[in-house]
Amino acid sequence: MFMHNKELLFPVNVKGPNPAFAAAVLEQFGGANGELKACLQYFAHSFTTKDPVIRDLLLDISTEEISHLEMVGECITQLMGGTDVDPNVMGSGEQTMRQEGATMGNANGYLNQIINQNSTVQKSVYLGGHGPDFIDSSGTPFTGNYINTVGDLMADLQSDLAAELRARKVYEELHRHVTDPGAREMFDFLVQREEAHALLFKEAIERVADMQGGGFEKSFGDKQYSKLYPELSMGGSASQMFRSDDARIITGPFTGDPDTDTFGGASPPMQ
Amino acid sequence: MFMHNKELLFPVNVKGPNPAFAAAVLEQFGGANGELKACLQYFAHSFTTKDPVIRDLLLDISTEEISHLEMVGECITQLMGGTDVDPNVMGSGEQTMRQEGATMGNANGYLNQIINQNSTVQKSVYLGGHGPDFIDSSGTPFTGNYINTVGDLMADLQSDLAAELRARKVYEELHRHVTDPGAREMFDFLVQREEAHALLFKEAIERVADMQGGGFEKSFGDKQYSKLYPELSMGGSASQMFRSDDARIITGPFTGDPDTDTFGGASPPMQ
Amino acid sequence: MFMHNKELLFPVNVKGPNPAFAAAVLEQFGGANGELKACLQYFAHSFTTKDPVIRDLLLDISTEEISHLEMVGECITQLMGGTDVDPNVMGSGEQTMRQEGATMGNANGYLNQIINQNSTVQKSVYLGGHGPDFIDSSGTPFTGNYINTVGDLMADLQSDLAAELRARKVYEELHRHVTDPGAREMFDFLVQREEAHALLFKEAIERVADMQGGGFEKSFGDKQYSKLYPELSMGGSASQMFRSDDARIITGPFTGDPDTDTFGGASPPMQ
Amino acid sequence: MFMHNKELLFPVNVKGPNPAFAAAVLEQFGGANGELKACLQYFAHSFTTKDPVIRDLLLDISTEEISHLEMVGECITQLMGGTDVDPNVMGSGEQTMRQEGATMGNANGYLNQIINQNSTVQKSVYLGGHGPDFIDSSGTPFTGNYINTVGDLMADLQSDLAAELRARKVYEELHRHVTDPGAREMFDFLVQREEAHALLFKEAIERVADMQGGGFEKSFGDKQYSKLYPELSMGGSASQMFRSDDARIITGPFTGDPDTDTFGGASPPMQ
């Protein structure tokens, strides 16, 4: 079970409203490599993981990711300029920041100026009421398709490692393009945390490889058709670089007859 | 921020594996009225809610919903028959239940029998590794489109109330059709909790109505075009039932001229 | 069966072309709270509604919503600047308004200026040929996922009421941000009609509550687990506000044993 | 504007409940080639069509399609076995047909038997309350992506013609596989109507071709790169069949130099 504390995991203090920045940050709220995706992916993996230590690791990190999601949502809300002041008055129009010391000022004017230009700002203002919605930076809804899971521990952990590296890259790009100092402070923290997670998943992969006696690569590549290099795109040199010494190059159709296929590519079948 | 405790909010003890039941229960894991949807909807609303009491309520209930999600996921995993026994052996084939006392027995045979028939079981076995995935009972992925949010407190709370009533109905149907006693015990608990949430949202709506001096209906219906009953589907008597005494019936195009339109329907314009 | 009259339900007279405004208005053509969603939701509910009066009401309102959809589509077409003049010449380039008195003038220049900035305008121009498409303001396609239906009359009507309140809010925001007087006149009319529908659905809910002897809340909350307040997000006071006198506060896992669970929260289990 | 008459365009009298058939028929309610798609596609085209006769044709057929949608929805509702008898009792369980003379009988038993097997039945029962939902036969939600529109009259009408042929094929397959006589009578009627529409769109295409002085093909194919046959898949004879006398065969990269490219394929560049 989960419990919640209204303090954020790490404080978020945006300096001023900027809906276009808010739209960009949505990428990590409801986007393909965002915090919800990460949280749910590790959560899903925890159900099918028998090893108690790795299961614990998955839940530790999943729980941190949902806390990141909350930080990102708070960042977006502040960048949006906050919601209507008075909950009793629908559409009161006036906008202020929830964080002290930062007021929207001409936020409405700013909104009216930007609103014609950035379609995600349009949608966020009309639909989300100036708060975060489960969409990405271009307004595409979050989808369960983002979550990579097949129930094989090694494959799932490799998917988790890759997810962390992608998330880190997106934060790096946000740090490059979103110039609000408060938002950048948050991105900096989150880049570091995704790095921490990537290293933990790497250790978990090594642990599983040890348990399996050498990693997934041990049983790989020792069958007939797994030794051949696919030289199917002409005009490059990857086959020289990556083909192991005993691997043959194949360029055309296999016959399905193992005796013939071991010589695959000897005579290029595609004329 | 969130914290997690590996104890479930309420214990889940499925009596035996049944992948087709598991497929049905996916409806509440990744479906349109499921726990993830509920959790994320109230979470999103919390960012744009200024009233601290209602904001607290939203986060209390959202946190309970993610704990429900975990219960539902555990239920699905048990119904799927559990994952491969040995994390070191990819596809070891043998299946056991994580819960003591319940063994898969002929689960593999069962899987092979059912697998051709229920396409969601097919997908869950191949893709999800016998664990929960963020899809619904027909294999459709979860989507952020399920979440209803416009940033208006009354509209959002009414959406939350409606969400609870729909979720309750789905659990009721699951209770009717999924016969595993352990699963039914869980559905029974969850029906009660959704009822509790529905009542809390109803109180919150009343609180907002009080703050607004009478609810949304107070300011509604006092403008010219909001008084007219749309008699556009012929062959019924709803207009007699629902039309207030001073409301006119309109059946055809408005002219856009208020003086004429107040007599809308006097002469049926559609012949 | 349906019949159509080429007159609009209410006249639409946009004053000048403005593709960015058109993109915004798409929200109510193909968006999550738009007219197509409303029309189809009530239409779907009508099939499973046995009460003839409420069935008639659902069809009356559904039929009005599709007439609203047509108005919104006409508004978008006018704001887009109209289509190619001459159907014989593919891509003739020149643009005029279908409504008399409003000419596109420099619409092409305007289009070329705005086209790089608003991605929904890009898509609408390239894909939709300057007409409405079933997408929302950010270019996301309409989806059946927008439609809330579970086949329980009370739950469905509450969903319909919530849908009207959300639609009303979106029109209010459009009225605030889209400054074309002709479009605003239409929004004003539609806000009033959504209010009328909201009130009608409220009456229908009361009718069903009467038939059920007190509303859904009557049978709610009288079971063991439906009385407890979920105090799971720390740092707020909602439990004081919303907890009824005899309701206990629960903060940690239930045991599943009713005798113990009635004391839920007596000793906080989560440390 | 639209008006509705509670009589169906053509009577629908299903002989007995059969949820699996209902799931199949959903294909034409919310599926890729279904009635909603057809209705919305022609409706969208009507906004950008300047020719008043073709605009009228589009609206005549669109209006018929929404009436088809209603018939298909009624057919599904009857095949589902109808909804709960008593609107006052949520989940009353007993099932009857709305059509006189056809009673569900053991429909609940039937539902419980089929429910584990067909995942769309699962979803329809849990979500849709035994009524139609905007999904296809495999539970995939309807999407605006089904609608083909680019705002060019010839391209749009060709898309409409193709849509009618696809819809006709699906009804033909339903007629082959869904054996309920009442449903088959409806499919037979709808096949005939889609044929009627296909012929009307064919006439409209000829009318536009005449207006354009000979059809889209007139200005086609008279430019340098539009004369060449793409011989890119080896092992067939289509180039002999379809290459016009003066068309060259191209098999490899163009140089971008018109003088050279007219000899494209003279020396096959891909070895």
Added chain:
Amino acid sequence: MFMHNKELLFPVNVKGPNPAFAAAVLEQFGGANGELKACLQYFAHSFTTKDPVIRDLLLDISTEEISHLEMVGECITQLMGGTDVDPNVMGSGEQTMRQEGATMGNANGYLNQIINQNSTVQKSVYLGGHGPDFIDSSGTPFTGNYINTVGDLMADLQSDLAAELRARKVYEELHRHVTDPGAREMFDFLVQREEAHALLFKEAIERVADMQGGGFEKSFGDKQYSKLYPELSMGGSASQMFRSDDARIITGPFTGDPDTDTFGGASPPMQ
């Protein structure tokens, strides 16, 4: 099987970076009428086509379309300004064009300027690393729903013809709005190729019509309900234009009794 040659089918030489243009061109990479859709649609049709000549034609054109996809992807990459210079340095920041002679220069400055305005640029920069992604111009992901296939040769070929006409229209619009000369040269080439494909599909349709003894229209329209014109949208004259001499006009519900229905519309049933 497929083989690849790193030379493009037709050279692509964009003159300068312009991310907003890149976002527009994404329409033909991952959009509803783009190259991937065309390639996959004809590829899918080839599996169910028994006629060897038409099967060859489908694969010839499908193979050309994937080569078009590659050109469009290269165009987008060049317009994005290219990727990081040094693959060893994640986020090196500096940008150059892969094509000689065209340098990004102030591309980063340009990116930072445009990035707040066009949400698809935002997403492409953050997610796609300045390369093409399988989304359309508004950031909507590619979907298999774009592919029209029912396994009936005539219906499928008509769908293919319509697809080519739509693709041609989109390239024409891109040619009108994207002013980079290198991109326009590519659009010009692709318009011509889509024309060539449209003509080939037209010939294939004629071939099938010949095989079927006169085209799909031969067996159409000779049944009772396929002769009637649907006069359901009032206020137009299409029925005069398109109704054949012996066709009756129907305006209201059929009785289902053939004798009566042949007189459909004699007495207008909808009042």
Added chain:
Amino acid sequence: MFMHNKELLFPVNVKGPNPAFAAAVLEQFGGANGELKACLQYFAHSFTTKDPVIRDLLLDISTEEISHLEMVGECITQLMGGTDVDPNVMGSGEQTMRQEGATMGNANGYLNQIINQNSTVQKSVYLGGHGPDFIDSSGTPFTGNYINTVGDLMADLQSDLAAELRARKVYEELHRHVTDPGAREMFDFLVQREEAHALLFKEAIERVADMQGGGFEKSFGDKQYSKLYPELSMGGSASQMFRSDDARIITGPFTGDPDTDTFGGASPPMQ
């Protein structure tokens, strides 16, 4: 550019029709870890990869994957029982296998029996005309969301490695559950090829790590917040296992003050 040879990369000889198996195999045609996803992901990565050797590798493997897609499509078509015999006769009903020696026999009877049970078979028969469609085993359409790409070479290659491991697992499950010997022979071949690809991507990752002077892990984890272990899920021992010696454990909110935060978790802030 691409070229195609009508010979398959590896021969596919299904022994008998079995539509339910066909539905299962769709997972690798249009599913989340299928061949189209793999092909398009590596293809997308090739555009943003500057290193010519790795770019060549990506295109070699991408080209092999589209050839796999063709094999999988052929396998599905054979399992579906083939299309109508005579392309001139729409819906001729009779079914034969394209592969010699295998005839459908009672395939129609079989189809009618299975058709009510597996909703993906329903959809494939009605929509796809007994051929492959770009959907997965539960009928969900293929989506560009399956493709993981961020334009960072290390992150992208790790995503590619993970994709191969997931694809391998799905083929392993298909091999376990789909018993047709011809299909199993194909799965066996494809498992081996995905292993070959996994090993090649692993080598490519090492090459990039060498170029970067030690892999992504070198620059990771040396910043303040990247050293801390997130002990947020109570009841496990992962922190003992994975926490490096100098890493602190954090359990509660950070202050944002680096001096305080290095002591994170010293006093557990969440009570």
